[in-house]
Amino acid sequence: xxxLLIGRRYRLVRLIGEGGMGKVWEAYDLQEDRAVAIKQFRQxxxxxxxxxxxxEREAELMRELRHPHILDVLxxxxxxxxxxxxxxxxxxxxxxxxxxQGPMPVEWVRDIGLAIADALVCAHRLxxxxxxxxxxxxxxxxQGQVVLTDFGLxxxxxxxxxxxxxxxxxxxxxxxxEMCRGQKADERADIWGLGTLMYELxxxxxxxxxxxxxxxxxxxxxxxxxPIEASRPDVPAQLLDLIGDMxxxxxxxxxxxxxxxxxRLAQTPDVSPTPQRWPPAYLVKAPPREEPAEGxxxxxKGxxKGxxKGxxEEEAGRERGRLxxxxxxxxxxxxxxx
Ligand SMILES: Nc1ncnc2c1ncn2[C@@H]1O[C@H](COP(=O)(O)OP(=O)(O)OP(=O)(O)O)[C@@H](O)[C@H]1O
Ligand SMILES: [Mg+2]
Numbered sequence: 036x037x038x039l040l041i042g043r044r045y046r047l048v049r050l051i052g053e054g055g056m057g058k059v060w061e062a063y064d065l066q067e068d069r070a071v072a073i074k075q076f077r078q079x080x081x082x083x084x085x086x087x088x089x090x091e092r093e094a095e096l097m098r099e100l101r102h103p104h105i106l107d108v109l110x111x112x113x114x115x116x117x118x119x120x121x122x123x124x125x126x127x128x129x130x131x132x133x134x135x136q137g138p139m140p141v142e143w144v145r146d147i148g149l150a151i152a153d154a155l156v157c158a159h160r161l162x163x164x165x166x167x168x169x170x171x172x173x174x175x176x177x178q179g180q181v182v183l184t185d186f187g188l189x190x191x192x193x194x195x196x197x198x199x200x201x202x203x204x205x206x207x208x209x210x211x212x213e214m215c216r217g218q219k220a221d222e223r224a225d226i227w228g229l230g231t232l233m234y235e236l237x238x239x240x241x242x243x244x245x246x247x248x249x250x251x252x253x254x255x256x257x258x259x260x261x262p263i264e265a266s267r268p269d270v271p272a273q274l275l276d277l278i279g280d281m282x283x284x285x286x287x288x289x290x291x292x293x294x295x296x297x298x299r300l301a302q303t304p305d306v307s308p309t310p311q312r313w314p315p316a317y318l319v320k321a322p323p324r325e326e327p328a329e330g331x332x333x334x335x336k337g338x339x340k341g342x343x344k345g346x347x348e349e350e351a352g353r354e355r356g357r358l359x360x361x362x363x364x365x366x367x368x369x370x371x372x373x
Contacts (some may be wrong), residue, residue, distance in 0.1 A: 168228030177316025230281025
C-alpha cells in the first residue's frame with residue numbers, strides 16, 4: 036500500500052466520513068505520535084478566497100482559545116491546492132450517541148448544555164459565533180467529555196456555491212430563523228442553536244424537520260416546535276421555559292446572552308430517581324484490562340449486578356449494562372470500520 040503523507044507529517048489511516056465542508060480522515064501525526072482527524076475541504080470551498088481568509092483568521096483565534104469543551108485546531112494549511120484542518124481525534128459524536136441511545140436523561144442534557152454554553156461564552160467574548168450548533172458538531176473524547184467543533188465553518192458552508200438540496204436540509208435543521216431569512220447571525224443564533232440541540236437530546240429529533248427545503252424554512256421561521264412535554268413529561272418547568280425562551284423566532288425576544296443561558300441551566304434540578312451525571316461511566320475509557328470483549332457480556336454484567344440489589348437499582352443496573360453494550364457497538368462502528 037502506498038503511504039500517504041499530508042503536510043509531511045500526517046499519515047492517512049482511513050476515511051471517517053464526509054460532511055458539508057468535505058471529507059474527514061483519521062490520520063496519525065508522526066511528529067507528535069498521536070491520532071488526529073483531518074478535514075479536507077471540498078475543492079469549491081478551497082477556492083472561496085475571502086471566506087477562507089476570514090475562516091483562517093478565526094482558526095488563528097481559536098488556536099489561542101483553549102477551552103476544555105472546544106476542540107483544538109492543531110493546524111490549518113494548504114498543500115497541492117488542497118486545504119486541510121487538523122484536530123485531535125475524537126471517539127464519536129452526540130449524533131451517533133443519540134442514534135443509539137435515544138432521548139437522554141434531563142441531567143445529561145443539562146450538563147451537556149452547560150458545557151457547551153460555557154464554551155460559547157468563551158467564543159462569544161472573542162467575537163466568534165459558531166452558527167452551526169447540532170449533535171454532529173459536538174464530539175466526545177475518550178473521557179466522555181463533549182467538545183464543540185467546526186467553529187466558523189457555517190459561514191463557508193452556507194456561502195455560495197450551495198450544496199445539493201439534501202445536504203442543505205440536513206444542515207439547516209438547526210439554523211436560526213434570522214439565518215433562514217438571510218440576515219446577519221450574531222451570538223443569538225448560537226442561543227437558538229443550543230436550544231435546538233437540547234430539544235433534540237430530550238426528544239430524539241430536531242424541533243423542525245421537514246422533507247423539503249421550503250417547508251423546513253417555513254417551519255423554522257413561522258411554526259412552533261412540537262411541545263417537548265408531549266414525549267417527555269419528566270422535563271422540569273425551568274428547562275422547558277428556558278428552551279422556549281431560547282427558541283423565540285425573533286432574536287430581540289430571545290434570551291439575551293449565553294451567560295444568562297448558563298445561569299438558568301444551572302438551576303435545572305435533578306429529576307431522575309437514580310443519579311444521572313454526564314459523562315456516564317460507560318463513555319469513560321476504562322483501563323484495557325477492565326474492557327470487556329463484547330457488548331453482550333456487558334449487558335449480562337449489568338444484569339448480574341442489578342440482581343443483587345433492590346428493584347430500582349436492578350433496573351438501573353440493567354440500563355447501565357444496556358447503555359454500555361450500546362456504546363461498545365457505537366465505538367466498534369466508529370472506530371473499527373476498516
Ligand atoms: N476530530 C474528529 N475526530 C473524529 N471524528 C471526527 C472528527 N471531526 C469530525 N469527525 C467525524 O467525521 C464525520 C464528518 O464530519 P463533518 O464535520 O465533516 O460532518 P458533519 O458534522 O456531519 O457536517 P458539517 O459539515 O455540518 O459539520 C462525522 O462522522 C464526524 O463525527
Ligand atoms: Mg461537523
